[in-house]
Amino acid sequence: MRRxxxxSTIAIVLVVLGALALPVGLIVYDAAEQQLDARLGLRVNAIVSSYEQDLASGREPNLDELRLLLDPTDGLQVVQADGARSVQDVDPSVESTRVSRATASDGTRFTIVADADPLDQNFRRRLNILLMLALGAIIAAAGLAAVQARQLARPLERLASRAGLIGDGDFSRRPFVRTHIPEIDRIGSSLDLSAMRVETMLANERHFTADATHQLRTGIAGIAMRLELLSLSAEPDVAADAAEGLKQTDQLNSTIDDLLAAARNRTTNERTVFELPTIVNDHADEWQPRFQAVRRHISVITSNPAPPVYGTKGLTGQVLDILIHNALKHGAGAVTLMIDGPSVVVIDQGPGMSKSRLASVFDGPVDPSAKHGRGLALARRLAQVDGGTLSVVGNKPLRLRFELVRGDVGTEHRLTSARSLRRRDKQPDQPPLG
Structure with missing residues (x-):
C-alpha cells in the first residue's frame, strides 16, 4: 500500500509538471527573445545617437568607431539615404539571426544583425534550471508521499493485525491507538466492540457449560449413592436393577465428559504447531507504543533455540497480553520477555509481591462483581485450556513463566487421539440409556 x-503521488506530480511544461517553456523562450530584442534596440539607438552627434558637430561620422559599440559577434548594415551601402558587416554563415533597425535624421538606415545562438543557449540554461527545480519537486513529493503513506498505512496495518488476531481466537481488548482519522477509528472501535462481544459470549458459554456440568454431576452423584444402597438389598431383583442403574449413571458420566471435552475443543480447534518467537515479537511490538508513552522499555531475548510449540495462537496471544499488561500496570522499569525453549518468562523490575500475595496470585477475586484481580487467574485458565502452564519462578524482580507444549509432543498427542478415535469407532454401539 505504501508503495x-x-x-500514485509521483504520477500526479509528473502529470501536473507535464501539463505546465509547454506553457512555461514558451514563456521562458519569449522572455529570452524579448531580452535579446531589447539589447539590440538599445545598441542600435546608441549608434544612431552617436552618428547624429557627429553630424551636428560638422564631423564626418566614423563608422568604424560606431562598430565598437557592438558585440564582436554582432553584424552592422548601414544604408545611406541614396541607397548606397557603406557598411556590410554580416557573417553569411550565421543561419539564425535577430535584427534591430533604426533610421537617422538624414535618412541613413542602421541595421544590427545578431546571432540567435546566444538566445538558444540562454533558453537552454533557463530550461535546465527549470528541470532541476522540477526534479527537486518530484523528490520532495516522493518524500512527503512516503511520510503520508506511512501515516496512513500504519493504522491500517494495525487494523489488519488486530483482525488477524481476532480470526486466530485472540479476543483480548488491547487499547486501540487513535489515529484521528474518523473512518479508521470507527473500524478499530467496531473491531474492539466485536471482540468484546464474542469474548463475552464465549466466556458465558464456558461458564454455562461448567455450571451445567457441575449441577448434572451433583445430581448423578446423588442418584448413584441411592442406587449403591439399593444394590445392597437382599432382594435379587432390586439389587440387579440397582446395578443396572449404576452402569447407566457411569455411561451418563462418560457422556457428560465427552460433551464437555467437545465444548472445550471447540474453543481451541485452531491448535497447530507454530514458532513461539514470532508470536512474542508481534505482541511486544503491539505493546511498544504504550511503554514508550510512560517512558518504559519492553524487549525480547531468546536465551536458547526455541523449538516449535503446539497450541492455539489466539490463546497464547491472550496470555502474553495479560502478562505484559500486568507488568506495565503493576510493575516498574524495563520489561523483558525471555524465550527459553518452549516457554516465555516475563520479567519486570518492580518491587515484586508479598508472600501472602504470591500464594494467591492466580486465584480469582472472591466477589464476582470485583473489577480487579482477574487477569492472572484468567491467564492461568487460558494456559491450562491450551495444555500449558503458568507459574511464578521468582520474585524481586517478579518472574512469571508461561510454558507451552512442545511441537513434537503435540504431534504425538494428536496421533494418540486419532488412534483412540479409530478404536472407538470400531467398538459396537452402546445400548441407549433407559
Missing amino acids: RLVI
Missing part, C-alpha cells in the same frame, strides 16, 4: 501511494 502504491508513493507511486
Whole structure:
C-alpha cells in the first residue's frame, strides 16, 4: 500500500509538471527573445545617437568607431539615404539571426544583425534550471508521499493485525491507538466492540457449560449413592436393577465428559504447531507504543533455540497480553520477555509481591462483581485450556513463566487421539440409556 501511494503521488506530480511544461517553456523562450530584442534596440539607438552627434558637430561620422559599440559577434548594415551601402558587416554563415533597425535624421538606415545562438543557449540554461527545480519537486513529493503513506498505512496495518488476531481466537481488548482519522477509528472501535462481544459470549458459554456440568454431576452423584444402597438389598431383583442403574449413571458420566471435552475443543480447534518467537515479537511490538508513552522499555531475548510449540495462537496471544499488561500496570522499569525453549518468562523490575500475595496470585477475586484481580487467574485458565502452564519462578524482580507444549509432543498427542478415535469407532454401539 505504501508503495502504491508513493507511486500514485509521483504520477500526479509528473502529470501536473507535464501539463505546465509547454506553457512555461514558451514563456521562458519569449522572455529570452524579448531580452535579446531589447539589447539590440538599445545598441542600435546608441549608434544612431552617436552618428547624429557627429553630424551636428560638422564631423564626418566614423563608422568604424560606431562598430565598437557592438558585440564582436554582432553584424552592422548601414544604408545611406541614396541607397548606397557603406557598411556590410554580416557573417553569411550565421543561419539564425535577430535584427534591430533604426533610421537617422538624414535618412541613413542602421541595421544590427545578431546571432540567435546566444538566445538558444540562454533558453537552454533557463530550461535546465527549470528541470532541476522540477526534479527537486518530484523528490520532495516522493518524500512527503512516503511520510503520508506511512501515516496512513500504519493504522491500517494495525487494523489488519488486530483482525488477524481476532480470526486466530485472540479476543483480548488491547487499547486501540487513535489515529484521528474518523473512518479508521470507527473500524478499530467496531473491531474492539466485536471482540468484546464474542469474548463475552464465549466466556458465558464456558461458564454455562461448567455450571451445567457441575449441577448434572451433583445430581448423578446423588442418584448413584441411592442406587449403591439399593444394590445392597437382599432382594435379587432390586439389587440387579440397582446395578443396572449404576452402569447407566457411569455411561451418563462418560457422556457428560465427552460433551464437555467437545465444548472445550471447540474453543481451541485452531491448535497447530507454530514458532513461539514470532508470536512474542508481534505482541511486544503491539505493546511498544504504550511503554514508550510512560517512558518504559519492553524487549525480547531468546536465551536458547526455541523449538516449535503446539497450541492455539489466539490463546497464547491472550496470555502474553495479560502478562505484559500486568507488568506495565503493576510493575516498574524495563520489561523483558525471555524465550527459553518452549516457554516465555516475563520479567519486570518492580518491587515484586508479598508472600501472602504470591500464594494467591492466580486465584480469582472472591466477589464476582470485583473489577480487579482477574487477569492472572484468567491467564492461568487460558494456559491450562491450551495444555500449558503458568507459574511464578521468582520474585524481586517478579518472574512469571508461561510454558507451552512442545511441537513434537503435540504431534504425538494428536496421533494418540486419532488412534483412540479409530478404536472407538470400531467398538459396537452402546445400548441407549433407559
